[in-house]
Amino acid sequence: MKNILGIIGYPIGHTLSPLIHNTAIKHIGLDYIYLPFEVKKENIALAIGGLKGLGIKGINVTIPHKESVIPYLETLDDNAKFIGAVNTIKLEDDKIKGYNTDGLGFLKSLKIDAKEDVKGKNIIILGAGGSARAIAIQMALEKANSVIIANRTVERGKKLAEYIKLKVHDPSTGWVPRKLKVKAIALNDSLLVEYFREADIIINATSIGMKDNNNPLFPYNYISNKHLVCDIVYRPIETNLLKEALLRGARILNGLGMLIYQGSLSFKIWTGHEMPVEIVRKTLMKELKS
Numbered sequence: 001m002k003n004i005l006g007i008i009g010y011p012i013g014h015t016l017s018p019l020i021h022n023t024a025i026k027h028i029g030l031d032y033i034y035l036p037f038e039v040k041k042e043n044i045a046l047a048i049g050g051l052k053g054l055g056i057k058g059i060n061v062t063i064p065h066k067e068s069v070i071p072y073l074e075t076l077d078d079n080a081k082f083i084g085a086v087n088t089i090k091l092e093d094d095k096i097k098g099y100n101t102d103g104l105g106f107l108k109s110l111k112i113d114a115k116e117d118v119k120g121k122n123i124i125i126l127g128a129g130g131s132a133r134a135i136a137i138q139m140a141l142e143k144a145n146s147v148i149i150a151n152r153t154v155e156r157g158k159k160l161a162e163y164i165k166l167k168v169h170d171p172s173t174g175w176v177p178r179k180l181k182v183k184a185i186a187l188n189d190s191l192l193v194e195y196f197r198e199a200d201i202i203i204n205a206t207s208i209g210m211k212d213n214n215n216p217l218f219p220y221n222y223i224s225n226k227h228l229v230c231d232i233v234y235r236p237i238e239t240n241l242l243k244e245a246l247l248r249g250a251r252i253l254n255g256l257g258m259l260i261y262q263g264s265l266s267f268k269i270w271t272g273h274e275m276p277v278e279i280v281r282k283t284l285m286k287e288l289k290s
């Protein structure tokens, strides 16, 4: 019998994760299969409880369950603890362990695809949702100089900024106390243009940029050729934001790398194998272009 991996979320119809993992499984020749499972909010406890019973080896967790699964897990890795959300679960020695590879996946893409280092950099993150949270915390852990969170709902951004400040200065969490400027502002705050002047890296972690949701988040003339502009939206691969950034001479990074590397980190956790990322990237490009 094959070893079963999968993903839980709701809705789950458009997930690319089965394509990513089954491409890697086939290429390496592993005895695994990766399946999507549509799980409603009210069934999350039953779904997690069922993993052991069914002998499932591991799963990814996506919207809306990344936080609500935590009470049903037996241990968490450090990243999942810091972020307060789980995107990967592994059944290890009969224990259900939660991991978070979202922030690390983005970081790998930044390092490998954009050849960018985070240490000492000034970073603007647009958004304060689940992905923005994972990325902002990862950027803080990587010793960014400043993290500015610009969100439509400023209160949500402020909560995230407060959380990061608290954790950075809490020795019990293992974070080394150090100087880090973290601030939350509204997307339409007039100060945003000032932060753009100081910024090295701009990251769109909102859902703006997807096909039917394309209004500019800020005036594009804030972008200059000293910026690296990243968009974690990957449908389309090149969003309007990235097109506008290119026009202004900025370097760009699309969301495909984050998608692949967060998957490759989960894949390694479950199978112990490196994902053939370039094979997976080619397959995904073909799928997203069609």
Ligand SMILES: NC(=O)c1ccc[n+]([C@@H]2O[C@H](COP(=O)([O-])OP(=O)(O)OC[C@H]3O[C@@H](n4cnc5c(N)ncnc54)[C@H](OP(=O)(O)O)[C@@H]3O)[C@@H](O)[C@H]2O)c1
Pocket: 063, 126, 127, 128, 129, 130, 131, 132, 151, 152, 153, 156, 205, 206, 207, 208, 210, 217, 232, 233, 234, 255, 256, 258, 259, 260, 262
């Ligand atoms: N590349 C990857 O691997 C990867 C991984 C995960 C997610 N993503 C993409 O990242 C995006 C965000 O995902 P998520 O899980 O973080 O979603 P989420 O938790 O629902 O957060 C959505 C964010 O978008 C903002 N937003 C939504 N509509 C907006 C609008 N009309 N104007 C301004 N801001 C708006 C929200 O602001 P408010 O707080 O004001 O509502 C919030 O900050 C999605 O498009 C997803 O496809 C990519």
